[in-house]
Amino acid sequence: MKKLYLMFPQEVGTIAPEIYGHFAEHIGGVIYDGIWVGKDSGVENVNGFRKFLIDKFKAIHPPVLRWPGGCFAETYDWRDGIGKNRPIRPNWWTNWDNRYESNEVGTHEFMDFCEQVGAKPYLAANLTSVSSLHIRNWMDYCNSPRGTTTLAAEREENGHPQPFDVKYWGIGNENWGGGGNMTPRHYAHEYRRFSSQADNMQGEKVLIACGPNADDYEWTKGFMEVMDSSEKHMQGLALHYYCGFAGDPVNFTRDEWYQQLKQALRMEEILRRHWSIVEAYGMEEHARLVIDEWGCWHQDGSGPSKGYNLFEQQSSMRDAVVAALTLNIFNNHCEKILMANVAQLVNNLHALFLSSGENCIVTPTYHIFDMYQGHQGAAAIRTAVAKEKAAFTGKDGEKEELETLSVSASHKDGTVTVTIANLSADEDAVLCLAPVGAVLENTAEIKVLADPDYHAHNTFEDPERVSVKTYTADPGEEIVIPRAGVVMIQAKIRAQEDQ
Numbered sequence: 001m002k003k004l005y006l007m008f009p010q011e012v013g014t015i016a017p018e019i020y021g022h023f024a025e026h027i028g029g030v031i032y033d034g035i036w037v038g039k040d041s042g043v044e045n046v047n048g049f050r051k052f053l054i055d056k057f058k059a060i061h062p063p064v065l066r067w068p069g070g071c072f073a074e075t076y077d078w079r080d081g082i083g084k085n086r087p088i089r090p091n092w093w094t095n096w097d098n099r100y101e102s103n104e105v106g107t108h109e110f111m112d113f114c115e116q117v118g119a120k121p122y123l124a125a126n127l128t129s130v131s132s133l134h135i136r137n138w139m140d141y142c143n144s145p146r147g148t149t150t151l152a153a154e155r156e157e158n159g160h161p162q163p164f165d166v167k168y169w170g171i172g173n174e175n176w177g178g179g180g181n182m183t184p185r186h187y188a189h190e191y192r193r194f195s196s197q198a199d200n201m202q203g204e205k206v207l208i209a210c211g212p213n214a215d216d217y218e219w220t221k222g223f224m225e226v227m228d229s230s231e232k233h234m235q236g237l238a239l240h241y242y243c244g245f246a247g248d249p250v251n252f253t254r255d256e257w258y259q260q261l262k263q264a265l266r267m268e269e270i271l272r273r274h275w276s277i278v279e280a281y282g283m284e285e286h287a288r289l290v291i292d293e294w295g296c297w298h299q300d301g302s303g304p305s306k307g308y309n310l311f312e313q314q315s316s317m318r319d320a321v322v323a324a325l326t327l328n329i330f331n332n333h334c335e336k337i338l339m340a341n342v343a344q345l346v347n348n349l350h351a352l353f354l355s356s357g358e359n360c361i362v363t364p365t366y367h368i369f370d371m372y373q374g375h376q377g378a379a380a381i382r383t384a385v386a387k388e389k390a391a392f393t394g395k396d397g398e399k400e401e402l403e404t405l406s407v408s409a410s411h412k413d414g415t416v417t418v419t420i421a422n423l424s425a426d427e428d429a430v431l432c433l434a435p436v437g438a439v440l441e442n443t444a445e446i447k448v449l450a451d452p453d454y455h456a457h458n459t460f461e462d463p464e465r466v467s468v469k470t471y472t473a474d475p476g477e478e479i480v481i482p483r484a485g486v487v488m489i490q491a492k493i494r495a496q497e498d499q
């Protein structure tokens with residue numbers, strides 16, 4: 001049996017609750033038939049939003065929700081989504097999706113959804129196809145106090161006298177690609193212009209710049225070079241990393257299991273290296289990383305809509321393990337991270353929910369967010385465990401290896417939360433907790449997400465095939481981490497006087 005050391009004296013930092021954030025874009029089936037069914041729908045709803053999803057989502061305490069894109073944000077005019085007569089527009093994704101944007105869900109509806117699920121809104125504003133006045137006006141509309149500006153009066157006329165108090169503002173999305181196809185230096189100059197206008201508005205705000213795609217270190221460097229001489233109107237730098245696909249989303253081979261996990265593990269190096277560039281420019285005093293799109297990106301067509309909903313994919317135990325190891329990486333690097341948003345909430349890439357009409361289910365990834373809740377706002381501590389490796393054949397036919405235990409730990413209010421993903425497709429792991437600098441009570445709550453078949457996933461026909469099992473045990477004794485499974489252990493820390 002291995003000992004998993006919990007180094008209580010070695011605190012890494014506080015895990016911002018926002019690291020457990022989400023993302024809902026106007027794309028495919030995320031908004032329409034995902035979160036929104038409409039007020040007159042036969043599907044049970046609250047103000048037009050799917051009730052099952054609201055209840056389940058609320059239960060995992062989503063701290064923040066990013067909206068309305070993604071790429072969609074870069075052609076979005078927020079005025080289209082307020083008031084009575086809403087125009088129909090081409091959606092950014094129309095070329096691929098064959099659907100138009102009805103604007104039925106706009107600012108007020110989105111704020112209502114956030115309020116219902118208890119999440120803070122994070123608005124991704126357009127930089128590419130508007131002037132900097134556009135974001136200023138949206139801020140004015142959302143945040144000006146009642147009875148002050150003309151836009152505050154319009155908000156009141158539209159049914160919301162009190163301000164929405166939106167704190168998180170993204171300034172552009174993927175401006176190296178769909179958002180204007182800019183060079184990092186060009187974007188940095190645009191960002192300086194937009195952010196100085198945005199920062200000048202009243203109220204508490206967090207301004208988030210478009211950062212790099214995956215390992216594009218040149219973007220971060222080029223952007224920082226220009227920002228360096230600027231007033232620092234920036235609290236976040238948004239990095240996107242999708243770990244792609246390896247084989248079919250559900251019918252993958254053992255090698256593809258490992259290939260996908262290895263791709264996901266690259267997150268650690270990517271965020272370390274971008275962070276070292278941020279530090280090299282002394283920007284760490286001003287901004288932290290925001291990984292506001294992450295997840296697996298499988299080939300289209302495996303979800304319930306069989307390809308009708310763009311990017312919708314089925315989500316197996318492999319996706320759950322990707323989510324678990326990614327969140328462990330974030331916890332272990334929490335001092336660098338302001339926020340992260342898994343992409344996306346429903347009927348899309350790495351979704352927590354799949355829905356269609358009456359049907360709505362949670363995926364195995366949903367359970368990971370549920371099991372990891374104890375980390376939100378907790379102090380991360382270092383861990384140590386003897387390493388084991390698994391061998392497999394990589395995509396290029398070469399022999400490769402990966403370490404099979406992904407771990408993170410934190411404590412809050414006298415309780416320690418430890419999350420362990422066993423990346424091995426072959427062997428269970430057996431371990432016990434070995435705290436250093438604290439003593440644990442001898443009863444722990446243990447939650448396990450695993451299935452004898454690592455291809456397992458939930459469907460409308462079998463919605464609870466993958467679900468969490470809970471038991472109690474002494475954390476100092478043997479705890480089994482099933483192969484291809486994830487375990488959460490939560491134990492009380494014994495008070496000093498009782499040790």
Ligand code: AHR
Nearest residue numbers: 069070071072173174343
């Ligand atoms: O999440 C889907 C798309 O992926 C987003 O719109 C875009 O930002 C990214 O390329």
